[in-house]
Amino acid sequence: MSQENIAALLQKGIDAARAGDRETARAALERVVELDPDNEKGWFWLASVVDTDEERRLCLRTVLKLNPNNAKAKAALDRIEARMQSASVISPDEIAPGVQRAQLTLILGVAGLLVLVIAILVVILMMSENNRRAADAASTQAAFDNLTATQLQNTAVAQAALDANNTATAIADRLTQTAFALVSPTPSPTETLSRATLPPTWTPTPPPSATPTRVLLPFPPASGRIVGWGGSDQRADNYLPILIYDLNNQGAVRQVGTESGYHPRFAPGGNRVIYPRYSLISTDTTIEEINQDGTARTVIDSRWLDFISLVADPDFPVYAGRDLVFAARGDGNQYTQLYWIAADDSAMRRLTVDRQEYRFPDASPDGARVVAVRVDRSGAQTSQDLVLINVAEMPAFGRMIATPTAPPIGQADTTPMIATPVPKFTRLTTSGAALNETDPRFSHDGSQIYFAAADPADPNNHDLYAIPVSGGEIRPVMVDPGDDRYPVPSPDGRWLAFSSNRTGVWEIYVLDLTNGMLYQVTNSEDPDFPSDWAP
Numbered sequence: 001m002s003q004e005n006i007a008a009l010l011q012k013g014i015d016a017a018r019a020g021d022r023e024t025a026r027a028a029l030e031r032v033v034e035l036d037p038d039n040e041k042g043w044f045w046l047a048s049v050v051d052t053d054e055e056r057r058l059c060l061r062t063v064l065k066l067n068p069n070n071a072k073a074k075a076a077l078d079r080i081e082a083r084m085q086s087a088s089v090i091s092p093d094e095i096a097p098g099v100q101r102a103q104l105t106l107i108l109g110v111a112g113l114l115v116l117v118i119a120i121l122v123v124i125l126m127m128s129e130n131n132r133r134a135a136d137a138a139s140t141q142a143a144f145d146n147l148t149a150t151q152l153q154n155t156a157v158a159q160a161a162l163d164a165n166n167t168a169t170a171i172a173d174r175l176t177q178t179a180f181a182l183v184s185p186t187p188s189p190t191e192t193l194s195r196a197t198l199p200p201t202w203t204p205t206p207p208p209s210a211t212p213t214r215v216l217l218p219f220p221p222a223s224g225r226i227v228g229w230g231g232s233d234q235r236a237d238n239y240l241p242i243l244i245y246d247l248n249n250q251g252a253v254r255q256v257g258t259e260s261g262y263h264p265r266f267a268p269g270g271n272r273v274i275y276p277r278y279s280l281i282s283t284d285t286t287i288e289e290i291n292q293d294g295t296a297r298t299v300i301d302s303r304w305l306d307f308i309s310l311v312a313d314p315d316f317p318v319y320a321g322r323d324l325v326f327a328a329r330g331d332g333n334q335y336t337q338l339y340w341i342a343a344d345d346s347a348m349r350r351l352t353v354d355r356q357e358y359r360f361p362d363a364s365p366d367g368a369r370v371v372a373v374r375v376d377r378s379g380a381q382t383s384q385d386l387v388l389i390n391v392a393e394m395p396a397f398g399r400m401i402a403t404p405t406a407p408p409i410g411q412a413d414t415t416p417m418i419a420t421p422v423p424k425f426t427r428l429t430t431s432g433a434a435l436n437e438t439d440p441r442f443s444h445d446g447s448q449i450y451f452a453a454a455d456p457a458d459p460n461n462h463d464l465y466a467i468p469v470s471g472g473e474i475r476p477v478m479v480d481p482g483d484d485r486y487p488v489p490s491p492d493g494r495w496l497a498f499s500s501n502r503t504g505v506w507e508i509y510v511l512d513l514t515n516g517m518l519y520q521v522t523n524s525e526d527p528d529f530p531s532d533w534a535p
Helices: 003-018 022-035 040-047 053-066 071-086 101-146 149-183
Strands: 094-096 225-230 240-246 252-261 272-278 285-291 311-320 323-330 337-341 348-350 357-363 369-376 383-390 436-442 448-454 463-468 475-478 484-489 495-500 507-512 518-520 528-534
Touching (some): 003 022, 022 040, 040 053, 040 071, 225 252, 240 272, 252 272, 252 285, 272 311, 285 311, 311 357, 323 357, 337 369, 369 436, 436 484, 448 484, 463 484, 475 495, 507 528
Antiparallel strands (some): 225 240, 225 528, 272 285, 311 323, 323 337, 337 348, 357 369, 369 383, 436 448, 448 463, 463 475, 484 495, 507 518
16 A cells, blocks of 8 residues: 555544544554554554553554654653553462462361351350250249249239339430420521622621521523533542533533533534543543534544643633633643644644643633633742733744743752743732632623632632723622632623532522522532533
């Protein structure tokens, strides 16, 4: 087969892998390496669609044999081998890790002998007990036969007196308990949750009782679909099913696909959902996009492989118009940075280039600006503030750029920056370590940003606030003793969804921003978190 045909077959396999069609991808890529055993790219992509770690290791070792300088293959191989080494290996003579067949045989033999001895002892004890009971019964009957009628009468009278005494004692105990209950203080009724409104009518109200109560609020008269994550953490890995909450159908819930993840967002048009999930191949997160009915699943990490040599833990994907913004650690950097990639994959930008961490990005409705949480650990206390980034001010870069490296967190950093643009951002909040802001979201018209914030001394008690994009006064939106997180504005700007554990379970609530009325979407024993809202 000609090189042109092999190249076409390789591209077919890569396209199938990107589309999540592992079976087609594997068949095509296996044919590529069969026809061209020295095809480095074919072996690398084949590693992403095989089923076992042993197969992945074989593919990646072949890649490194062909090109020892392939950093992506080396990093992936290191992770796989570390995972495989941590797994227990059972030899042919072992029944279980560390247990030899001969040892198990001896153990079973001794156990069987012990069981037999115990069984014999039990039989002997049962026979002895039966004989004793028979003797006691005969003795009792003889004594009873020797009683006179007077003795029998006296015995009956004594028993009646004893029964009466027991009954009186029981009644007295019951009366004592009842009296104690009557004189005990009556618990005060639990106050209902306050309903906050936006200024100028919003005023703080007295806090509710410290004991959470499951008070079900009315369902909101809002429309649209909320995508979020919730339900049971079946794998105990902090990833939950991706869910759609249909407000047009009284909050009916349906799961999107079969994978678990978090922080899902709607793709442009609202028909597809993009979210991070755990990858068994790379042992970190990967970003996936899927139709709401669970079809046409696409793993999109490959979109940036031609721009940056290695990205770890891609996270928080969000569309800026039709372009994509996400957070990740790249090229040896221990700190999570923000990246932007064009819709047609023609250009890519690194939105942040420093040794701080950036999380929870959100894009303005026009896609021109990005707001994010900047975590600064350079001072005596870690601080979290909100920053605004103008995407157009950051230069685009070409394929395989050089990016800065950094030492592990906590170590001195003396490495100079390498040929990278200076980060340009505006500090939206400047509270530093006095208040930790998180979960920023642009309003529907892009004029203000909603966010959650907590005092570092009470990190599990966030309240909701709003601030103009141009900066200025921070206004409270929802303040109560519960932990309120993840504000999500509605497409029409009237409503604000958020999650709160005010009743002891994370539920989704909706606040009417026009009058401060509070409504409830979910009422489940499992947690529910909103992440995006579409019509």
